[in-house]
Structure formats: C-alpha cells, structure tokens
Amino acid sequence: MGTVVLKLTKExxxxxISDFGRHQVSPPPYARFAARTxxxxxxxxxxxxxxxxGQEAETVAARYGSPVTKKAxxxxxxxxxxxxxxxxxxxxxxxxxxxFFGPLVVVAAYVDSTKIKxxxxxxxxxxxxxxxxxxxxxxxxxxxxxxxxxxxLHNPDYNQMQRTMTQGKMTALLHNAALNGLLxxxxxxxxxxLIDQFAEKATYYKHLSGETKQxxxxxxxxxxxxxxxxxxxxxxxxxxxxxxxEMDKLSRQTGIEIPKGAGAKVDQVAASLLLKYGPERLHExxxxxxxxxxxxxxxxxxxxRP
Ligand code: MN
Numbered sequence: 063m064g065t066v067v068l069k070l071t072k073e074x075x076x077x078x079i080s081d082f083g084r085h086q087v088s089p090p091p092y093a094r095f096a097a098r099t100x101x102x103x104x105x106x107x108x109x110x111x112x113x114x115x116g117q118e119a120e121t122v123a124a125r126y127g128s129p130v131t132k133k134a135x136x137x138x139x140x141x142x143x144x145x146x147x148x149x150x151x152x153x154x155x156x157x158x159x160x161x162f163f164g165p166l167v168v169v170a171a172y173v174d175s176t177k178i179k180x181x182x183x184x185x186x187x188x189x190x191x192x193x194x195x196x197x198x199x200x201x202x203x204x205x206x207x208x209x210x211x212x213x214x215l216h217n218p219d220y221n222q223m224q225r226t227m228t229q230g231k232m233t234a235l236l237h238n239a240a241l242n243g244l245l246x247x248x249x250x251x252x253x254x255x256l257i258d259q260f261a262e263k264a265t266y267y268k269h270l271s272g273e274t275k276q277x278x279x280x281x282x283x284x285x286x287x288x289x290x291x292x293x294x295x296x297x298x299x300x301x302x303x304x305x306x307x308e309m310d311k312l313s314r315q316t317g318i319e320i321p322k323g324a325g326a327k328v329d330q331v332a333a334s335l336l337l338k339y340g341p342e343r344l345h346e347x348x349x350x351x352x353x354x355x356x357x358x359x360x361x362x363x364x365x366x367r368p
Contacts, residue, residue, distance in 0.1 A: 067113050090105065150252050154258065163328065168212065230269060233261075309322065
C-alpha cells in the first residue's frame, strides 16, 4: 500500500474536500477532513498536509500536487526519505538480547508528527546516554503521552523456543507481534515504520515466513535508528524501563541484586544463585544457552570445594 503526503494551500485543500465530500468519514485527531474510497483513504490535517493512502494513493494525489517527501526506492539502511525525522512514525526496538538474566523485551511506539516536539521535551533521546533512574521517569511520562505496545519473552519460554530457533528469529517474531498490536490500536496508519535493525531485511522476513500477519507496508530498517526518529528512541526507553522492572522483580525474588549484561559479575551472581536455589531455578531466570551457565557452574563447584 502506498502513502503520499502533499503540503497543500488552503484553496487546494478545499478542492480536495469538495471533490471527496460524498466519501467523507470522521476525521482523526488533528485533521479537519477524511474520506475513504475503494482505492484511497485521504486525510486533510490541520497542518495543511494531506495524506493519501491505498492502492490508488499515487494516482489520486497526483491530481493535486507533487509529494513533499518521495518515498525512497530502496529501504536498505541508510536511505530514509528526506524529512523522515518529522514524519508520523512507529518505531520499534528490543532490549535484553545480550543479558543473561531478564527477559527479551520489544516495544513498538507511535509518535505522530504533532507530538515529536513534546516527546523530545520529555527527554527522549538515544537511550544509551540515559541513566536508569531517568529511563524510569521518562517512561512514566511517555506512558501517558503516546500509544505503544510491548511483548515480553520470559526466560522459560525463551529457553523452550531456543531449542528450535535462533535468538534472531525470536526477536523478529516479537517485533512483528508488537507492531501488529500497535497498528491495530491506531486510528490511522503511520507514514512509516522504522525498526532498529538487528538483522538484514531479507533475514527478518525469512524469520517471519511462517506468520500469517507480517507487517510489511512502509517498513524501514536502520542501524542506530534511535538517532533517526524519536519514535525508536521512545520505544527503546520504554523497553529498557520494562526490562528494569523485570530485573527488579528478580532481585526481590532471589534476594540478590541481579546485574545486567553477561560479564564476570553475572557469572558470580549466577554461581551464588546456583548454590542457593539449584540449576532448575537458574534455568528459569536466565538465557540458559549463554556461556555464562558453564562459567557459573565452574565457579559454584570451586566455591563448594573445601
Ligand atoms: Mn536496538
């Protein structure tokens, strides 16, 4: 499905409205008119932007002007359309792939163009530069401001799935599920979807080949996508906040402060948990196929020796 956005004068907007008056439907927020025909959905925003979507989007739009932003021919990373940072975009990102403890979390978040400024003012930026306490604060604010959808893959399920698929495939399935969930909530489709790239596009869709509902329209992949649209940065912050909450839960449950990542500290804590609770519990709390498991076992054995 194509999407074309035109920036039109008041006069041209009125022409569109009178041309499509008999196909009128109720407009979404921030819009003064919307219409639906068999081949095209069009929306006249208060900003003067007119969005055409559907199979005939390009043909219909061409009657009124030429696009402000042409959709890039390729969706390979590094080729986002001009002005993309100001589009209404769904961004998605994941957290927890490299952490021995804690779940895999994916968030898809929608920031429409009218909210970009507000979302930035809340402090949303590349989450690598944001401290944990601030992540929690910003996430709380975002929760009230933008629609988003999350999926958590807890480690018992992760370990089960890991027997038959790669972590990359699990991640792809979670992104697709979060995106489907979010799109179903939205009153209008976003101009684009930007996935923080963790796999090549072809690989991503290969992972989804068994899925009946694959989100494919207007999807872009890019590495370092947090810096390319604030929706991805928002998704990343929300995912990190959810991940932190899960880690808090685990710390309370085990009585030991659970570290992030997969480093030496993690091995030490895992060894303590192994001695205190046994291998079955450790299995439930961790991504068991990580090398940390063997290291923790060796450490535990050493500590057990007289
Ligand atoms: Mn990412």
